[in-house]
Amino acid sequence: MTTTPDGRPRRMLTLGAVLQGAGGHIAGWRHPLSPPDGELDLAHHIRVAQTLERGTFDALFIADVVAISGTDLDALHRTARSVRFEPLTLLAALSTVTERIGLVGTASTTYNEPFHVARKFASLDHLSAGRAGWNAVTSVLPQEAANFGRDAHLEHGLRYRRAEEFVEVVRELWDSFDDGAVRRDIAAGRYYDPTGLRTPHHRGEHFAVRGPLSISRPPQGHPVIFQAGSSEAGKDFAARYGEVVFTGQGTLAGAQRFYADVKARAAAHGRNPDHLLVWPILAPIVGDTEAAARARRDELLELIHDDVARRLVQDTVGDVDLSGYPLDGPLPEVGETNRSRSRSEQMLDLARRENLTIRGLARRSSGGGMITGTPETIADHVEEWFTGRGADGFNVGFPYLPGAAEDFVDQVVPELRRRGLFRESYTETTLRGHLGLPRPVAIARRDDLTHPSEPLADEPSRAGSR
Amino acid sequence: MTTTPDGRPRRMLTLGAVLQGAGGHIAGWRHPLSPPDGELDLAHHIRVAQTLERGTFDALFIADVVAISGTDLDALHRTARSVRFEPLTLLAALSTVTERIGLVGTASTTYNEPFHVARKFASLDHLSAGRAGWNAVTSVLPQEAANFGRDAHLEHGLRYRRAEEFVEVVRELWDSFDDGAVRRDIAAGRYYDPTGLRTPHHRGEHFAVRGPLSISRPPQGHPVIFQAGSSEAGKDFAARYGEVVFTGQGTLAGAQRFYADVKARAAAHGRNPDHLLVWPILAPIVGDTEAAARARRDELLELIHDDVARRLVQDTVGDVDLSGYPLDGPLPEVGETNRSRSRSEQMLDLARRENLTIRGLARRSSGGGMITGTPETIADHVEEWFTGRGADGFNVGFPYLPGAAEDFVDQVVPELRRRGLFRESYTETTLRGHLGLPRPVAIARRDDLTHPSEPLADEPSRAGSR
Numbered sequence: 031m032t033t034t035p036d037g038r039p040r041r042m043l044t045l046g047a048v049l050q051g052a053g054g055h056i057a058g059w060r061h062p063l064s065p066p067d068g069e070l071d072l073a074h075h076i077r078v079a080q081t082l083e084r085g086t087f088d089a090l091f092i093a094d095v096v097a098i099s100g101t102d103l104d105a106l107h108r109t110a111r112s113v114r115f116e117p118l119t120l121l122a123a124l125s126t127v128t129e130r131i132g133l134v135g136t137a138s139t140t141y142n143e144p145f146h147v148a149r150k151f152a153s154l155d156h157l158s159a160g161r162a163g164w165n166a167v168t169s170v171l172p173q174e175a176a177n178f179g180r181d182a183h184l185e186h187g188l189r190y191r192r193a194e195e196f197v198e199v200v201r202e203l204w205d206s207f208d209d210g211a212v213r214r215d216i217a218a219g220r221y222y223d224p225t226g227l228r229t230p231h232h233r234g235e236h237f238a239v240r241g242p243l244s245i246s247r248p249p250q251g252h253p254v255i256f257q258a259g260s261s262e263a264g265k266d267f268a269a270r271y272g273e274v275v276f277t278g279q280g281t282l283a284g285a286q287r288f289y290a291d292v293k294a295r296a297a298a299h300g301r302n303p304d305h306l307l308v309w310p311i312l313a314p315i316v317g318d319t320e321a322a323a324r325a326r327r328d329e330l331l332e333l334i335h336d337d338v339a340r341r342l343v344q345d346t347v348g349d350v351d352l353s354g355y356p357l358d359g360p361l362p363e364v365g366e367t368n369r370s371r372s373r374s375e376q377m378l379d380l381a382r383r384e385n386l387t388i389r390g391l392a393r394r395s396s397g398g399g400m401i402t403g404t405p406e407t408i409a410d411h412v413e414e415w416f417t418g419r420g421a422d423g424f425n426v427g428f429p430y431l432p433g434a435a436e437d438f439v440d441q442v443v444p445e446l447r448r449r450g451l452f453r454e455s456y457t458e459t460t461l462r463g464h465l466g467l468p469r470p471v472a473i474a475r476r477d478d479l480t481h482p483s484e485p486l487a488d489e490p491s492r493a494g495s496r
Numbered sequence: 497m498t499t500t501p502d503g504r505p506r507r508m509l510t511l512g513a514v515l516q517g518a519g520g521h522i523a524g525w526r527h528p529l530s531p532p533d534g535e536l537d538l539a540h541h542i543r544v545a546q547t548l549e550r551g552t553f554d555a556l557f558i559a560d561v562v563a564i565s566g567t568d569l570d571a572l573h574r575t576a577r578s579v580r581f582e583p584l585t586l587l588a589a590l591s592t593v594t595e596r597i598g599l600v601g602t603a604s605t606t607y608n609e610p611f612h613v614a615r616k617f618a619s620l621d622h623l624s625a626g627r628a629g630w631n632a633v634t635s636v637l638p639q640e641a642a643n644f645g646r647d648a649h650l651e652h653g654l655r656y657r658r659a660e661e662f663v664e665v666v667r668e669l670w671d672s673f674d675d676g677a678v679r680r681d682i683a684a685g686r687y688y689d690p691t692g693l694r695t696p697h698h699r700g701e702h703f704a705v706r707g708p709l710s711i712s713r714p715p716q717g718h719p720v721i722f723q724a725g726s727s728e729a730g731k732d733f734a735a736r737y738g739e740v741v742f743t744g745q746g747t748l749a750g751a752q753r754f755y756a757d758v759k760a761r762a763a764a765h766g767r768n769p770d771h772l773l774v775w776p777i778l779a780p781i782v783g784d785t786e787a788a789a790r791a792r793r794d795e796l797l798e799l800i801h802d803d804v805a806r807r808l809v810q811d812t813v814g815d816v817d818l819s820g821y822p823l824d825g826p827l828p829e830v831g832e833t834n835r836s837r838s839r840s841e842q843m844l845d846l847a848r849r850e851n852l853t854i855r856g857l858a859r860r861s862s863g864g865g866m867i868t869g870t871p872e873t874i875a876d877h878v879e880e881w882f883t884g885r886g887a888d889g890f891n892v893g894f895p896y897l898p899g900a901a902e903d904f905v906d907q908v909v910p911e912l913r914r915r916g917l918f919r920e921s922y923t924e925t926t927l928r929g930h931l932g933l934p935r936p937v938a939i940a941r942r943d944d945l946t947h948p949s950e951p952l953a954d955e956p957s958r959a960g961s962r
C-alpha cells in the first residue's frame with residue numbers, strides 16, 4: 031500500500047475478471063485469439079487464471095445461471111452460452127494451480143439450500159487457503175425456475191427476503207466452529223474443543239436449519255460476499271451483506287450516483303462504507319493506437335451471426351418479430367414493449383438518435399460497456415472512475431479470452447502500476463487481504479445453545495434401520 | 497487384460513479406496529502414521545490420491561453425509577468425524593493432480609435437486625476427462641433432515657422411490673446434448689447442432705425439471721453410478737441403476753449370497769449382470785508377519801478414547817446408559833433394543849460368546865471388517881473372494897492414512913499383480929474404461945421434444961424486469 035501526500039495509507043485499486051469460456055462477448059468463441067472449445071477446456075481456464083494471477087488481479091469471477099441461458103434455440107446454438115462448467119467444481123480445480131488470486135463463484139439463493147452453499151464455499155475457502163468468494167444472486171431467468179419444479183420465479187421482493195435469510199443462515203453455519211476450536215490434540219484425544227462448537231438451530235420464514243456445518247471455520251472467517259442487485263431491494267441487500275458490489279454503468283456520472291447510493295445505504299445499516307467495494311463492469315479492448323483497438327473491436331463485431339444479431343435486438347427492444355426485416359435496414363417502429371422498460375427505451379433512443387440499422391444496434395447492444403483504447407487511455411478511464419469515486423475497482427469482462435486478458439495484463443496493468451494505482455505484487459495471501467476487508471468476528475453465542483447435545487426428534491438408530 | 501486358459505479375456509479385479517481424512521478408523525487421526533489435521537489438509541489428500549494412482553486403483557471414493565455425523569458431542573469431539581471437505585470441491589481439486597484414477601463422490605437423492613447433481617458430476621467428468629462417479633445415497637441420519645427444513649427423514653420406501661426418479665432425471669439431463677452435438681463450427685457460426693439438443697421436460701411424482709442441462713454430454717456418457725443400499729428396496733435400486741455396489745460383508749458366504757442376489761436382480765431387470773460390479777469393504781492392515789500386522793492393529797485400537805469406546809458400544813447395542821459401568825468389565829445385560837436388530841444382536845452374541853468387556857466390544861465394533869495379514873495372506877483373501885464370486889473388487893477402507901495405503905500399494909498390490917489378478921498399469925483413461933463398463937447410449941428422443949423452442953410459462957423479459 032502506498033501513502034497519500036499526508037502520509038495516510040492510500041486505498042489501492044482492486045480488480046476482478048470474469049472467467050467465461052472463450053470470453054464475454056457473444057461472438058468471442060469465434061475470435062481467432064480464442065479457442066473455440068474454451069467453455070469446457072480446463073487447460074484454457076488454467077491459462078487464463080494464471081495470466082490474471084500474473085497481473086496480480088484480486089479475483090477471478092464465474093457468473094452463473096442454473097439453466098441454459100436462452101429460450102430461442104435458433105440463436106442460442108450460434109453462441110457459446112449454452113455450455114459451461116459448474117462454477118464450484120471449476121474453482122476448486124483452479125485452486126490447485128493458482129496461489130494468490132481470489133476465486134469467486136455464483137450461487138443462487140433462490141434455487142439452493144443454505145447448508146449446501148455454506149459448505150461448498152467453506153470447502154473452497156479451505157482448499158484455497160482463504161481465497162473464496164460467493165456472488166449471491168437471486169436469479170432472474172424463468173428457465174431456472176423450470177429446472178427446480180416451479181412454473182415461475184418467486185416474486186422479486188420475496189426472492190430478496192429469502193436471500194437475506196439465506197445469507198444469515200450461511201453466515202451462522204460458517205461460524206459453527208469457533209476459530210481455533212479444531213485443535214487436534216492427539217495426546218488428550220480431543221479433536222475439537224466442544225465449547226467451541228455452536229449449533230445454529232435456525233428457524234425462520236424460509237428455512238429451518240439445525241446445523242452445525244461439518245467443517246472448521248473458513249480461513250477467511252467468511253468467504254467474501256459479492257452481489258450485483260440493481261433494484262431498490264437489490265441495492266439494499268448489497269448494502270447489508272455485500273462486500274463487493276458489481277454494477278453495469280455506462281457513464282461516470284451514473285457510476286458516481288450508484289457508488290454514493292450504496293455506500294450511504296451501507297452506512298445507514300451501521301457498516302463502514304469502506305468495507306463495501308463497488309466494481310463496475312469494464313470490457314476493454316486494447317490496441318497500440320486508438321484506431322488499432324477499434325479495428326480489433328470491429329473484427330469481433332463482424333463475427334456476430336445474423337440470427338444472433340436479430341435475436342439480440344429482439345431481446346433488447348421487445349418481442350417484435352424482426353424476421354421480415356433486413357439486418358442492414360432501419361429498425362421498424364416498435365410500439366409498447368414488454369421488456370425491461372429503461373433498457374429497451376435507452377436502446378430505442380440510441381437507435382433513433384444515431385440512425386442505426388438493426389445490425390448496428392445489435393453490435394452496440396452486444397458490446398455492453400466495451401471500451402477501446404491504448405494502454406494509456408484505458409488506464410485514464412480506470413483512474414478517472416477510481417479517483418472520481420465511481421469505482422473502487424472493476425469487474426473486467428474480457429470480450430475474448432485469453433487474448434484480451436493477455437493484452438490487458440501485459441499492457442494496461444503495468445501502466446496502472448506505474449501510476450501507483452495498482453499493486454506491483456501480492457502483499458497478502460487471502461482474498462479479504464487483497465481487498466482490504468476485515469475478517470468477520472464469529473456471531474456471538476446464543477442462549478438457546480447451552481444444550482448442544484439435545485436429542486433430535488428421531489434417533490439415528492430408527493431412521494437407519496428397518 | 498489377461499486371458500483364461502481357453503483364451504477368453506479374463507475379468508480383472510477392480511479396486512477402489514475410501515479417501516477419508518486421516519483414515520477410516522475412528523481413532524485413525526491419532527495414529528502416528530496419520531497427520532492429525534488430515535481432514536482439511538489438501539496436500540495430504542493429494543499424497544493419498546497419488547499413492548493410490550501409483551497402485552493403479554480404479555477409483556478413490558469420498559463418502560458423505562450432509563450433517564455432522566453424531567449426536568453425542570462428548571464422544572464426537574474426540575473423533576475426526578465432524579470436519580471434512582465437501583466432496584465435489586475436493587474431487588475437482590484432485591482432478592488436476594491425478595491423471596487416471598476415478599473420482600467418486602457421494603450425493604444424496606433425498607437432500608438435493610437433480611439439476612444440481614447432474615450438473616456437478618457432468619462438470620467433474622469434463623474436468624477429469626471421464627473419471628467421475630456418483631455414489632447415489634438416500635441418506636440415513638436424522639441430523640441431515642434437520643439441515644434441510646425437515647423434522648424427520650422421508651419414509652424409507654418413499655426415499656427410494658424419490659431416488660429412482662432422481663436418477664432417471666439425472667440421466668436424462670446428462671443426455672441433453674447428443675455426443676458430438678457441440679461441434680463448434682467457427683466458420684458457420686454454429687456452436688452446437690440444434691437437432692442434437694434434447695430438452696427433458698420431466699414431470700414426475702417428485703420432480704418437475706425442464707432442462708436441458710447446460711453442459712455437453714459427459715465424456716463417459718454418464719458418470720459411473722455407485723450405490724450401497726442393503727435393504728430390499730436398496731438392492732433393487734442397485735440392480736436397476738447401480739454399476740458398482742458397495743457392501744459390508746463379514747464372511748465369504750455372506751458376500752456370495754449378496755453377490756448372487758444383486759446380479760440376479762440386475763438380470764431380472766434386463767441388465768447384463770457383468771455391468772454391475774460388487775465391491776465389499778476391505779479394511780486391511782499389512783505387516784511383515786501376521787503377528788506384526790496384529791500388533792499394528794492393536795496399536796490403533798489402543799487409541800480409542802474411553803468416551804468413544806463407550807459411545808460405540810451404546811450405539812451398537814442400543815441406547816442403554818453405560819456410564820456406570822467400567823470399560824474393562826463385562827457388558828451388562830441389555831433388554832429389548834431399539835437399534836437395528838440384526839447388527840445389535842450380532843454384536844451382543846459376539847460379546848457373550850467371546851466374553852468381551854465393554855472395551856473389547858468397542859474395539860471389535862470399531863474394527864468393522866478390519867483384517868490383518870502379510871501381503872500374501874491379504875492377497876489370498878482378495879483372491880478367494882474374487883474367484884469365489886463374492887466380489888468383483890473391493891472398496892478398500894484404510895484404517896489410517898496415508899500409512900496403511902502406502903503399505904498396501906507397496907506390498908499387496910505387487911502381490912496381486914504377480915498373481916495376474918490386477919493390472920500392471922492403466923490401460924484405459926476413463927473410469928468406465930478401468931471398470932470394463934459400457935458407455936451408455938443416449939436416451940432415445942421423445943415425441944414431445946419436437947418443439948424445442950416452445951415458449952415458457954413466463955417470458956424472460958417479464959421475470960427479469962419490474
Ligand SMILES: Cc1cc2nc3c(=O)[nH]c(=O)nc-3n(C[C@H](O)[C@H](O)[C@H](O)COP(=O)(O)O)c2cc1C
Binds near residue numbers: 166259
Ligand atoms: C456484473 C454482474 C454480474 C452478474 N452475475 C450474475 C450471475 O452470475 N447470475 C445471475 O443470476 N445474475 C447475475 N447478475 C444479475 C444480478 O444478480 C441481478 O439479478 C440484476 O443486476 C438485477 O438486479 P435486481 O435483482 O436487484 O433486480 C449479474 C449482474 C451484474 C451487473
Ligand SMILES: Cc1cc2nc3c(=O)[nH]c(=O)nc-3n(C[C@H](O)[C@H](O)[C@H](O)COP(=O)(O)O)c2cc1C
Binds near residue numbers: 723
Ligand atoms: C461402503 C458403503 C459406503 C456408504 N457410503 C455412504 C455415504 O457416503 N453416505 C450415506 O449417506 N450412506 C452411505 N452408505 C449407506 C448406504 O447408502 C445405505 O443407506 C445403507 O447401506 C443402508 O441401506 P438401505 O438404505 O438400503 O437401507 C454406505 C454404505 C456402504 C456399505
